Amino acid sequence: MTRVKVCGVTNEADLDAVDAAGADAVGAICDVPVDTPREISREHARGLFAAAPPFLTTVLVTMPDSIDHARDLAREVGPDVLQLHGEFAADDLDSLRATGVRVVPVVDATDLDRARAVAPVVDAVLVDTPSASGAGGTGETHDWDASRELVEAVDVPVVLAGGLSPDNVAEAVRTVEPDGVDVASGVEASGGVKDHDAVRAFVAAAKAARGESDDHEEALA
Numbered sequence: 001m002t003r004v005k006v007c008g009v010t011n012e013a014d015l016d017a018v019d020a021a022g023a024d025a026v027g028a029i030c031d032v033p034v035d036t037p038r039e040i041s042r043e044h045a046r047g048l049f050a051a052a053p054p055f056l057t058t059v060l061v062t063m064p065d066s067i068d069h070a071r072d073l074a075r076e077v078g079p080d081v082l083q084l085h086g087e088f089a090a091d092d093l094d095s096l097r098a099t100g101v102r103v104v105p106v107v108d109a110t111d112l113d114r115a116r117a118v119a120p121v122v123d124a125v126l127v128d129t130p131s132a133s134g135a136g137g138t139g140e141t142h143d144w145d146a147s148r149e150l151v152e153a154v155d156v157p158v159v160l161a162g163g164l165s166p167d168n169v170a171e172a173v174r175t176v177e178p179d180g181v182d183v184a185s186g187v188e189a190s191g192g193v194k195d196h197d198a199v200r201a202f203v204a205a206a207k208a209a210r211g212e213s214d215d216h217e218e219a220l221a
């Protein structure tokens, strides 16, 4: 079953819609050095995650300037998972994970060496289409064949992100065969606000892509 994360949630109504659509994980964005309508404060993220139902995984997405910064952030916000944009060494990721939070670094689809280096010490890797600064949320796809190679090269779950939408996620899943998919801008009504119909359509399309049966989807029809 392909797991689905919906990222960049900024309010409780959207969080509820993500859960109702049958997504597996919800992401909130804090402490990023780029201008994005999806960034929220630590306090706001902590409140949203505290309101998340028990079976929805909470993912804090950040671009910390150090591993200590990431550790402080995780302690303050309390997510299940920390998604890190930035070039952190395997040792640093390992020490962060030792604090008890699950760690998912973002890797470049073409950088198999880095993916192989970090894979043994993380819980999953996320392959995205980053901006020049390493940020996500670009709404751009990348070479899915390269991502497919990465899936085959590492022995850790791979989440595919970057420019996914209800219209292309099924093809992306069939091409890359990732463990999960992630979307931010592709299911928005406007910056930082989700389109609930698009969220439902995205989750349904991702989960149906490999012919997996899903009672939840039928219930939504």
Ligand SMILES: O=C(O)c1ccccc1NCC(=O)[C@H](O)[C@H](O)COP(=O)(O)O
Pocket (backbone or CB within 6 Å): 006, 007, 008, 027, 029, 032, 034, 036, 037, 038, 039, 061, 062, 063, 085, 128, 129, 134, 135, 136, 137, 138, 139, 140, 161, 162, 163, 164, 182, 183, 184, 185, 186
């Ligand atoms: O979404 C952002 O604005 C963002 C900014 C800085 C760092 C990360 C960010 N998003 C991270 C995500 O997990 C997104 O879901 C992922 O990059 C895909 O975004 P999109 O291409 O818009 O679906």
